[in-house]
Each structure stands twice: as C-alpha cells, then as structure tokens.
Amino acid sequence: MAVLPVNCWRSSWVRAWPDWVLFMPHVAALIVAAGSSRRAGFDKLAASLGGEPVLKRSIDALLGASCIGEMVVVCPLDRWELLGLHRESFRVPVCRVDGGVERQDSVAAGLAALSGDATWVAVHDAARPLVRPEDVMRCFRAAQESGAAACAHPVADTLKRATADGFSMPEAVDRNGLWAMETPQIFDVRLLSEAYRRVGEQGLTVTDEVSAMETLGVATKLVAGGINFKITLPGDLELAELVWQHGR
Numbered sequence: 001m002a003v004l005p006v007n008c009w010r011s012s013w014v015r016a017w018p019d020w021v022l023f024m025p026h027v028a029a030l031i032v033a034a035g036s037s038r039r040a041g042f043d044k045l046a047a048s049l050g051g052e053p054v055l056k057r058s059i060d061a062l063l064g065a066s067c068i069g070e071m072v073v074v075c076p077l078d079r080w081e082l083l084g085l086h087r088e089s090f091r092v093p094v095c096r097v098d099g100g101v102e103r104q105d106s107v108a109a110g111l112a113a114l115s116g117d118a119t120w121v122a123v124h125d126a127a128r129p130l131v132r133p134e135d136v137m138r139c140f141r142a143a144q145e146s147g148a149a150a151c152a153h154p155v156a157d158t159l160k161r162a163t164a165d166g167f168s169m170p171e172a173v174d175r176n177g178l179w180a181m182e183t184p185q186i187f188d189v190r191l192l193s194e195a196y197r198r199v200g201e202q203g204l205t206v207t208d209e210v211s212a213m214e215t216l217g218v219a220t221k222l223v224a225g226g227i228n229f230k231i232t233l234p235g236d237l238e239l240a241e242l243v244w245q246h247g248r
C-alpha cells in the first residue's frame with residue numbers, strides 16, 4: 001500500500017479559515033479514484049459525463065452536500081493532472097494522495113491522509129458520479145442518528161445461483177432482506193480507521209466500509225436514495241449519460 005507522507009492541510013486554504021470552522025464537527029469526503037477500470041476497458045474516471053470527467057462529477061456531487069468540510073481524493077497524480085483538477089478551485093480544502101493495489105488499500109491511504117479535524121468520513125467511489133447531494137445529506141443524517149450509514153438499495157429481482165457456464169441451479173435464493181451496496185458510506189472517522197487497522201492487521205479482504213465495520217461488530221443503517229449505480233462495464237457509461245441528460 002502506498003501512503004504519501006503528505007500534510008496538505010497546512011496550506012493557505014486552512015490557515016485562511018477561522019478557528020470555529022476548523023473545530024466544527026464536519027464530514028471529510030474520501031473519494032476513491034485509484035482503480036484500474038479493467039472491466040470497463042477504458043479510463044472510466046476520465047470519460048465524459050455531460051461534458052465533464054466522471055471523477056469531477058463525483059467530486060462535485062459530494063461538494064454539493066453542505067456537510068462536507070474537507071476532501072481527500074485518492075488518485076494517481078497523472079490522472080489528477082490529466083484531468084486538470086486544481087484543488088484551489090474547490091470550496092473546501094482538497095488533498096490528493098496515491099492509492100493502493102486494492103480498493104481497501106486506497107481507502108486506508110485516504111484515511112491516513114485526513115486532516116484530523118473531521119468527526120465523520122464519507123467514503124465514496126469516484127465511479128458513482130450520479131449520486132445526488134441530497135442523498136449524501138440523507139445518508140449523513142442517518143449516520144448521525146444510527147452511528148453508521150451507507151447508501152444502498154433493496155434487491156428487486158428474482159435471484160438465481162448459476163453454474164460457471166450459465167445454467168440456473170435448482171436453488172431458491174431468497175431476495176428478502178438483500179440489499180446491493182452503494183456509496184457514500186459514512187462513519188465516525190476514528191471507528192472506520194480502527195476497522196481498517198484491524199482489516200490490515202488480520203489480512204482480511206473487504207469490498208466496502210460496511211464490511212470493514214463488521215469486524216468491530218458495528219451494524220450500519222442502509223439508506224435507499226436515487227439512481228446511483230457504479231460505472232463498471234462499458235455500457236454503464238452510456239446509461240449514466242442518459243440518466244444525466246434526463247435528470248437524476
């Protein structure tokens with residue numbers, strides 16, 4: 001896992017802020033954008049969605065939520081520079097750090113780069129650019145009420161388990177109570193950092209923060225919102241463009 005020894009927070013941005021802003025409990029947005037887009041087959045975070053890069057759309061969606069007070073973007077420098085993203089142009093202090101091999105390594109790198117001023121952290125996949133600021137706020141309110149919250153949606157389809165060559169198996173898979181996980185996922189910063197420390201220490205594999213929190217025995221409130229699918233396969237970008245053009 002690559003963690004840059006950065007301390008981007010002691011910038012003029014932060015020094016310009018009055019003390020009461022720094023001590024106000026706020027949410028740090030942690031955007032993971034260091035993936036390889038292997039399944040998409042093209043750099044999906046640099047691809048255009050409504051004329052702006054997908055990564056920029058995701059950053060703007062999180063910044064549209066008033067609870068966000070700082071942001072860490074986990075992203076390779078070349079992608080950041082290629083997209084012409086200037087951290088001075090955002091409404092909150094923004095810090096960029098390198099990611100790791102797996103998503104969980106990138107989240108850990110982002111957690112290590114937080115300023116220390118935030119009470120909460122909202123981890124968000126850059127590959128989910130359709131999330132709406134109101135869904136981020138709803139998720140944050142649920143986190144304040146329940147201690148931990150994540151965007152997700154209940155599975156609506158009939159489910160079947162299949163063989164490797166695509167034949168259905170005579171097995172009933174009960175959809176009742178099954179949810180598909182999304183992001184943002186919002187937690188107390190110290191708890192999530194402890195969860196990821198444990199994940200690293202025990203060599204566990206987790207694909208999201210809810211799973212990491214389960215290592216501490218913490219249950220997460222699931223919050224259904226608007227259309228928020230992840231751009232994973234080539235056709236997903238076209239679908240996202242349609243949603244973008246016709247309104248989220």
Ligand SMILES: Nc1ccn([C@@H]2O[C@H](COP(=O)(O)OP(=O)(O)OP(=O)(O)O)[C@@H](O)[C@H]2O)c(=O)n1
Nearest residue numbers: 032033034035036037038039101102106126127
């Ligand atoms: N090592 C990694 C892997 C993933 N991600 C980020 O985590 C989010 C969800 O990952 P996903 O899109 O599923 O992964 P990719 O690696 O981008 O895609 P693929 O698995 O197809 O290569 C994305 O915003 C991705 O950039 C990351 O920051 N670091």
Ligand SMILES: C[C@](O)(CO)[C@H](O)COP(=O)(O)O
Nearest residue numbers: 103125181182183207208230
């Ligand atoms: C957190 C997450 O977006 C949950 O859907 C996760 O990144 C999923 O990635 P996946 O490996 O493509 O399921």
